[in-house]
Amino acid sequence: MDTATTSPIFDSAFLSKLEQLYLLSRKLFRGEHRAERKSKQLGSSLEFADYRNYSGGDDLRMVDWNIYGRLDRLVVKLFEQEQDLHIDFLIDASASMRWPETSDGSPSKLDAACRIAASLAYIGLANLDRVNLHWFGSSLQGDMGLSRGKSQFHKVLEFLRRVPESPGQTDLRTTCQTFARRIKRRGLVFVLSDLFDPGGYEEALGLLRHNQFELHVVQVLDPSELRPRMTGDLRLVEGESGMAFDVTANESLLRRYHEEIDLFIKDLGAFCLKRGIGYAQASTAIPFEDLVLKVLRDGRIIQ
Amino acid sequence: MTFLAPWAAWFLAGIPVIVLLYLLKVKRRQIPVSTLMFWQRVLQENRQRALFHRLRNLLSLLLHLLIFLLILTALAKPTLDAFLAAGSDTVLIVDTRARMQAVEDDGESRFDRARRLAAPYVSQANRRSQVALIFAGAAADVAVPFTGDVKPLEAALKAASATDATGNLDSAVHLAQTLLSSRKGRHRIVVLTSTPRSDTQPVVYLDSANAAYEPAVSYAFTGTARDNVAITRFSTRPLLNSPQTSEVLLEIRNFGTAPVKGNVELSLDGRRLEIKPFEIEAGGRKLDFFPILPRTERSARGWLKAQLDTADALPLDNTAYALVPTPQPARLLLVTKGNWFLEKLLAADLQLRFELLTPDAFTLPMAEKFDAVLFDNVLPAEFAFGKTAGNFLFFKQTPFTASGPSLEQPILTEIDNQHPLLRLVDLQNLTIVRASPMRLPSEAPEWTFQTPLRAFDEPVLIAGSRRTTTPPGEQRVVALGFDVAESDLPLRIAFPLLISNAVHWLAHESTPLPRSISTGETLALDPGQNVSTEPETDFPAKPGAMARAFFQPSRQGYYRLDPPAPGGANWVAVNMFSEAESDLRATATQVAATTPTAVAMPMMQRPLWQYLAIAALLLSTMEWFLFHRRRTE
Known part of the structure; x- marks a missing residue:
């Protein structure tokens, strides 16, 4: 862990929502799953x-x-x-996840990813599974350590508050290779990322699948990157690399951008479906309860 | 192509500025994004079309330069050389004669059509190709001299209207040649008329020294053959045997190809008199005479109007105006101590209105308010020839009475029956008891005296007159040298005739004959005399109808002379009465072989610079649209 970052996302309101989520999860799991896994x-x-x-x-x-x-x-x-079941969370902490950088209090993609990870970890801990969280960027940045039981949830929150400051550019392949070598115990793996890796996601996800991990992908996106509206003569600056790119945005160009990102999402969904990987798309614009209950259930991440 | 405003070329220096501005880097708005991955993919395709991208940039620059050049060219006011060569110094003759008021089948008048045809020629006027405008009505009138400014030409065309007058186009063509003869370059004359010139003689060009000089006279015809019914004569005159009664002459002609039926309505002073039906065969005429007795009120004007109810191409000649003589009763003042004969006699004459006054109440200034003053055996002490205004009739005591013994039972030896005072008066064997001796005054040289009744050398009746300047007119005086009561004159028929003749002569009661002139005819006015249209008339008053010295009416109707001419009427009736204007059957198609080729409409209705400006505007709109669609940068 490099540096500690205080995040306002785990406030009392969030914790009360998690408590509700716990009750909901108990209701969901009643009669179907036990706390201990056979x-x-x-x-x-x-x-x-x-x-x-x-x-x-x-x-x-x-x-x-x-x-x-x-x-x-x-x-x-x-x-x-x-x-007991091992559940690992790979949380993308790269610069692209800290977008949008707004001052109006609206959550960034990383905030949304942390909330989702906390929620799922809470469910896992409540079911006496062994839960571990990992930051990643250009590679694995550090983990929380295995924890079990609800009493360890404070460790989860503490870990999520300490976001690495310079995780580097997203490199899913290196991250997954390191993870597969390091984690011998097979179990559930949640990848929370925007998957904006120029090197591609296919090889990385395939590698985890090949190593017998049961894989779930939660793609966190912001509406403004799905449907950008800015036009004119622009200099686009990428947060991760700092690289600038001059464009003259018009309706035609935006339309083609929309087509390109829609194709990317569609390909990702098809890739996950084909390989039995759970997939869900999480938008920062969706309220938290809807995100956890509807989106993750639609993605067969929780039942 | 010639540029009429070459100074606009200085703005070409702005082209490098445009290119320089175009080459300047655009300050881009910096936008943070999460990833450039997708933008790069999208723009990778664009980069593959780099050639198109560069072409797009070039297209944008070219569009800007093209718009700039179009604006510059429009500012330079380009004109096609072909038009300059053909149309340098054009004289535009627009026919404004009455025939141009005729309405064509489509409801448009010939003059409106001519004005529409003239508009393209006017709009082509510029500094190098000047246009003069002549209106050919009763006379050729240069409405706008040579000018390159379109505005006065358009304003003159807009304000113009067809007149009610007749005239000849030849004078307008010759006037146009005179205007062109002093100008350099090539010329042309364009005549916009409904019918061709009456004669087929070629125009004699004035510039014979230059063999190449042939100003083309082009005719643009705006009319087709039309049927028309017109009043061609309408006048009145008093009957010889009854001056109070007028005889009316009315002639209606059918200038059409089919028989026509209709009614003519006659009205006097706005009151309908009669409606007379008529039926005229094709090309025929109907002549009618009938008497009319005018009213004798002082307000009567004698306006006699004839109106046809036929609907034809030219409504103008369906109305005619005439004047009926309207004698006005004379105002008299009788100053007497009592004279039964005179009082009864004056009261019996309907043409007289008299007032009675005793000698003590009379003062000389009163005389100016009456047409004549009768003194019965009374002579005002202050009366003097040349100093007292008014017309006077004296009985017994006269200004001519001389001292000496009275004439006892004078015998009338000389009776001038040709004199107005003695017209139809029979004074043979008149018995006069006593008469006063009278002498013509020697101290009144401006007076002219006559003695139509004499007893040997002694005048018994004296009539005198003199011209006056303030007011302009004539002052008259009559003196009868005996008392009518001391004669048997009151018992004779001659008495009322003599008194009536004397009174009417004194009151200038010669009934003036009404005047009637044609539109376009010149009327000479007396000094200080004005002409105006009457506000109550049912035709529009023409601005500028006020005139001095000479007056040439261009509209039909009644015109008032103020003051009226001595002995003349104060109203003038103006009519067209022109067969040439009313006969609309002669058209260009019938004489096409003898007329020059018709004028072709100019291809461009507007100056070239306006088209360039419109093109620049359209290109600017396109550039704006493409910019916002990000097709250009």
């Missing part, structure tokens, strides 16, 4: 799973002596092994 592996929990014949080397404590008394056969009782 695993396909057999283990030492109290939940009976099956019987099997005794073989040499088995723990004699697991032999069901009642069956031996009735059937004169040695069988061993098998129990389910309960495992």
